Amino acid sequence: xxxxxxxxxxxxxxxxxxxxxxxxxxxxxxxxxxxxxxxxxxxxxxxxxxxxxxxxxxxxxxxxxxxxxxxxxxxxxxxxxxxxxxxxxxxxxxxxxxxxxxxxxxxxxxxxxxxxxxxxxxxxxxxxxxxxxxxxxxxxxxxxxxxxxxxxxxxxxxxxxxxxxxxxxxxxxxxxxxxxxxxxxxxxxxxxxxxxxxxxxxxxxxxxxxxxxxxxxxxxxxxxxxxxxxxxxxxxxxxxxxxxxxxxxxxxxxxxxxxxxxxxxxxxxxxxxxxxxxxxxxxxxxxxxxxxxxxxxxxxxxxxxxxxxxxxxxxxxxxxxxxxxxxxxxxxxxxxxxxxxxxxxxxxxxxxxxxxxxxxxxxxxxxxxxxxxxxxxxxxxxxxxxxxxxxxxxxxxxxxxxxxxxxxxxxxxxxxxxxxxxxxxxxxxxxxxxxxxx
Amino acid sequence: xxxxxxxxxxxxxxxxxxxxxxxxxxxxxxxxxxxxxxxxxxxxxxxxxxxxxxxxxxxxxxxxxxxxxxxxxxxxxxxxxxxxxxxxxxxxxxxxxxxxxxxxxxxxxxxxxxxxxxxxxxxxxxxxxxxxxxxxxxxxxxxxxxxxxxxxxxxxxxxxxxxxxxxxxxxxxxxxxxxxxxxxxxxxxxxxxxxxxxxxxxxxxxxxxxxxxxxxxxxxxx
Amino acid sequence: xxxxxxxxxxxxxxxxxxxxxxxxxxxxxxxxxxxxxxxxxxxxxxxxxxxxxxxxxxxxxxxxxxxxxxxxxxxxxxxxxxxxxxxxxxxxxxxxxxxxxxxxxxxxxxxxxxxxxxxxxxxxxxxxxxxxxxxxxxxxxxxxxxxxxxxxxxxxxxxxxxxxxxxxxxxxxxxxxxxxxxxxxxxxxxxxxxxxxxxxxxxxxxxxxxxxxxxxxxxxxxxxxxxxxxxxxxxxxxxxxxxxxxxxxxxxxxxxxxx
Numbered sequence: 001x002x003x004x005x006x007x008x009x010x011x012x013x014x015x016x017x018x019x020x021x022x023x024x025x026x027x028x029x030x031x032x033x034x035x036x037x038x039x040x041x042x043x044x045x046x047x048x049x050x051x052x053x054x055x056x057x058x059x060x061x062x063x064x065x066x067x068x069x070x071x072x073x074x075x076x077x078x079x080x081x082x083x084x085x086x087x088x089x090x091x092x093x094x095x096x097x098x099x100x101x102x103x104x105x106x107x108x109x110x111x112x113x114x115x116x117x118x119x120x121x122x123x124x125x126x127x128x129x130x131x132x133x134x135x136x137x138x139x140x141x142x143x144x145x146x147x148x149x150x151x152x153x154x155x156x157x158x159x160x161x162x163x164x165x166x167x168x169x170x171x172x173x174x175x176x177x178x179x180x181x182x183x184x185x186x187x188x189x190x191x192x193x194x195x196x197x198x199x200x201x202x203x204x205x206x207x208x209x210x211x212x213x214x215x216x217x218x219x220x221x222x223x224x225x226x227x228x229x230x231x232x233x234x235x236x237x238x239x240x241x242x243x244x245x246x247x248x249x250x251x252x253x254x255x256x257x258x259x260x261x262x263x264x265x266x267x268x269x270x271x272x273x274x275x276x277x278x279x280x281x282x283x284x285x286x287x288x289x290x291x292x293x294x295x296x297x298x299x300x301x302x303x304x305x306x307x308x309x310x311x312x313x314x315x316x317x318x319x320x321x322x323x324x325x326x327x328x329x330x331x332x333x334x335x336x337x338x339x340x341x342x343x344x345x346x347x348x349x350x351x352x353x354x355x356x357x358x359x360x361x362x363x364x365x366x367x368x369x370x371x372x373x374x375x376x377x378x379x380x381x382x383x384x385x386x387x388x389x390x391x392x393x394x395x396x397x398x399x400x401x402x403x404x405x406x407x408x409x410x411x412x413x414x415x416x417x418x419x420x421x422x423x424x425x426x427x428x429x430x431x432x433x434x435x436x437x438x
Numbered sequence: 439x440x441x442x443x444x445x446x447x448x449x450x451x452x453x454x455x456x457x458x459x460x461x462x463x464x465x466x467x468x469x470x471x472x473x474x475x476x477x478x479x480x481x482x483x484x485x486x487x488x489x490x491x492x493x494x495x496x497x498x499x500x501x502x503x504x505x506x507x508x509x510x511x512x513x514x515x516x517x518x519x520x521x522x523x524x525x526x527x528x529x530x531x532x533x534x535x536x537x538x539x540x541x542x543x544x545x546x547x548x549x550x551x552x553x554x555x556x557x558x559x560x561x562x563x564x565x566x567x568x569x570x571x572x573x574x575x576x577x578x579x580x581x582x583x584x585x586x587x588x589x590x591x592x593x594x595x596x597x598x599x600x601x602x603x604x605x606x607x608x609x610x611x612x613x614x615x616x617x618x619x620x621x622x623x624x625x626x627x628x629x630x631x632x633x634x635x636x637x638x639x640x641x642x643x644x645x646x647x648x649x650x651x652x653x654x655x656x657x658x659x660x
Numbered sequence: 661x662x663x664x665x666x667x668x669x670x671x672x673x674x675x676x677x678x679x680x681x682x683x684x685x686x687x688x689x690x691x692x693x694x695x696x697x698x699x700x701x702x703x704x705x706x707x708x709x710x711x712x713x714x715x716x717x718x719x720x721x722x723x724x725x726x727x728x729x730x731x732x733x734x735x736x737x738x739x740x741x742x743x744x745x746x747x748x749x750x751x752x753x754x755x756x757x758x759x760x761x762x763x764x765x766x767x768x769x770x771x772x773x774x775x776x777x778x779x780x781x782x783x784x785x786x787x788x789x790x791x792x793x794x795x796x797x798x799x800x801x802x803x804x805x806x807x808x809x810x811x812x813x814x815x816x817x818x819x820x821x822x823x824x825x826x827x828x829x830x831x832x833x834x835x836x837x838x839x840x841x842x843x844x845x846x847x848x849x850x851x852x853x854x855x856x857x858x859x860x861x862x863x864x865x866x867x868x869x870x871x872x873x874x875x876x877x878x879x880x881x882x883x884x885x886x887x888x889x890x891x892x893x894x895x896x897x898x899x900x901x902x903x904x905x906x907x908x909x910x911x912x913x914x915x916x917x918x919x
Binding site: 023027030289290293294297300301303304305307308311312314315318384387390 | 674677678680681684685688692695699774794797798800801802804805808809812813815816819820822823826827
């Protein structure tokens with residue numbers, strides 16, 4: 001049969017049973033939307049969890065009290081522990097001064113930054129430029145999206161896309177930072193040598209400079225510590241407990257309990273704590289459980305609807321048995337009939353997939369509007385405020401569609417639909433015409 | 439006393455604000471112990487007339503009387519009672535329930551007849567199966583029967599509640615000559631035994647069996 | 661009459677597929693209804709035994725609030741509050757009085773905190789580990805999952821009913837011609853649909869029971885209790901609402917009764 005005729009007949013059949021085809025299209029569209037949501041949740045939360053795992057703050061053990069004369073010995077021991085990326089002492093771990101850059105001020109933000117040390121191992125991977133090496137001095141690595149403010153992000157301080165400054169604009173240029181203590185003010189210029197992905201590292205406000213430079217600046221500012229604390233950067237969050245155990249075995253710490261939220265009072269130096277960034281307060285464990293439950297729920301829904309679709313297909317085919325019989329009487333071969341009906345179904349699939357993408361986008365918009373409204377309302381009460389915060393952080397999770405997953409899942413969906421149609425028709429067409437028309 | 443009477447009967451349909459007249463000024467009486475054949479070309483309104491007589495459809499204007507009782511204003515429950523007690527239908531496509539055996543198809547109308555109990559139902563079914571000569575096929579399903587056998591089951595079902603009126607819409611349309619004769623003979627026999635049988639058909643064979651032939655042309659009876 | 665009609669509908673092979681679909685739907689709906697219980701018991705098993713008592717104890721955060729005996733009695737009347745007592749902590753130079761509110765279960769603490777907050781009483785929790793905090797956060801998603809499963813289940817059942825009725829359309833028309841009234845036909849229609857649904861329901865419930873009472877407790881090492889009242893009501897609603905929509909006021913799946 002000519003391809004043109006095939007198309008013509010398939011389109012004709014589409015117009016035939018508009019009501020039935022409408023129900024089938026709606027069903028297929030629903031299944032497709034659910035599959036897309038599945039993909040989005042899976043992808044978004046996985047990406048988000050990965051970014052949290054990359055975030056340096058979340059894999060830093062600190063702050064540990066030490067005796068300066070014994071530091072070198074301890075440092076050597078710790079550096080020998082597998083999975084440790086960086087050990088920094090009191091002078092290297094942070095600059096004890098207010099840090100502000102006028103170049104990073106925008107829309108009323110103060111330009112406040114908190115420079116952090118990095119070495120060649122711990123430095124974030126860059127998307128442009130180069131990483132920090134151990135020989136560098138006055139160089140700096142910036143996130144590609146910068147928000148420099150003295151207020152941290154949260155429901156009471158919401159950041160819009162337009163509030164961000166592009167870090168890439170500074171690549172190869174100089175960034176001036178003013179360091180202010182009670183006694184001194186110093187302005188130091190840094191060469192911007194690299195840009196890292198703020199989404200990948202879940203960080204929009206941390207520039208990194210060489211750890212030796214942190215020490216130099218502290219000395220320049222005449223910093224005199226009252227107590228000596230060190231921090232340890234581990235390569236992965238999952239290795240935190242392992243390193244913790246090693247430190248305990250080496251006699252460096254007395255207890256192995258890890259707190260997951262930064263407590264305000266860190267005077268108990270026997271317990272190492274991770275500095276949990278204020279980027280989110282949903283713990284990783286719960287996030288993973290939520291992800292798994294949602295994935296299972298959506299998967300089961302997709303399975304139910306898929307099954308319903310197959311049965312509706314069977315139903316539809318049996319009710320239109322006479323159609324098949326008549327086509328056979330008119331002289332179409334079984335192969336021709338299969339081609340026509342499968343093409344008709346492919347058209348239905350494509351129509352429903354297109355509507356599914358549109359429907360998905362509309363649902364996303366509605367979700368965002370609902371989130372916006374919840375976030376903007378004045379809430380009273382602890383629980384209402386907590387919910388509002390949760391919704392704010394959820395709305396920050398990137399809602400993107402994984403293209404690979406979408407394409408593969410939609411293709412599978414079409415294949416299953418075609419396969420079920422082919423098999424059902426095959427069973428009917430096996431019989432003789434009289435039996436088909438009964 | 440005429441069994442069925444239509445007085446000044448009109449039937450119109452409205453399709454996209456256009457009136458389509460199907461039956462035009464029908465005045466007719468049907469009596470017991472007679473076999474009527476309603477002939478006409480396709481589109482002349484034969485099936486519509488039959489549906490109206492069988493209370494499946496209603497006249498736009500005019501009266502339908504069955505046993506001198508006016509049907510038009512009756513409630514659904516009362517019409518259903520009349521269909522159950524007074525009328526038996528036979529169709530060209532048999533319309534047997536494919537998921538029920540021959541016995542079960544014949545018994546189906548008896549369940550709503552309060553005159554039957556379980557024993558009398560079985561007895562009557564036995565009688566009807568014998569009457570149409572399908573003793574050996576009682577536990578078979580419609581798809582296992584020939585066309586003629588299926589129509590005989592349909593006739594037996596139509597007689598389940600002893601109706602006095604039999605309405606047959608192209609009963610032999612799907613049958614070969616031999617089976618056609620068999621069916622028409624059964625229907626003639628029924629009319630001779632006291633029933634009013636109305637057959638709508640194209641087939642000229644029906645005319646040979648009919649006591650009276652009515653021609654329907656463009657909605658008008660000749 | 662009904663036996664015959666039910667037998668007729670079960671003879672149709674496609675309806676057997678619908679029974680299988682209903683089995684799956686009822687398993688998933690019942691799992692969804694009991695999901696909060698599963699999640700709660702899982703989280704509960706993660707809280708150390710020695711902290712269970714503290715986990716369900718709140719303290720009044722505002723030191724300026726002093727409750728009278730009458731206030732304390734009124735608080736005890738609130739649902740889920742088991743006891744209100746004053747704890748005295750001996751500090752270096754003075755005595756610190758803390759009012760403790762003991763709740764029946766740690767999962768009800770945030771509800772009570774909200775109620776008390778609306779009354780102007782700010783409270784804190786004696787013990788709150790990561791698991792407890794995580795449980796609070798997971799609740800939003802739990803409800804979402806439950807509602808979504810029920811809606812999809814109902815929708816599936818509705819479409820199935822519509823399909824089943826469409827399949828039986830000719831047989832139902834036939835009944836009308838044979839003298840069955842519309843109300844009798846509607847009765848038969850509902851019975852036929854319920855027969856299919858009930859078979860699916862019973863098999864589904866048995867499988868669900870096995871999963872709920874044996875499989876999940878063994879995997880997660882917890883003991884589960886079913887919320888029978890909620891389960892029964894939701895299962896009935898999920899069946900009855902689609903039934904009403906599909907069958908409508910009259911036998912709506914048959915538009916006209918002429919053959």
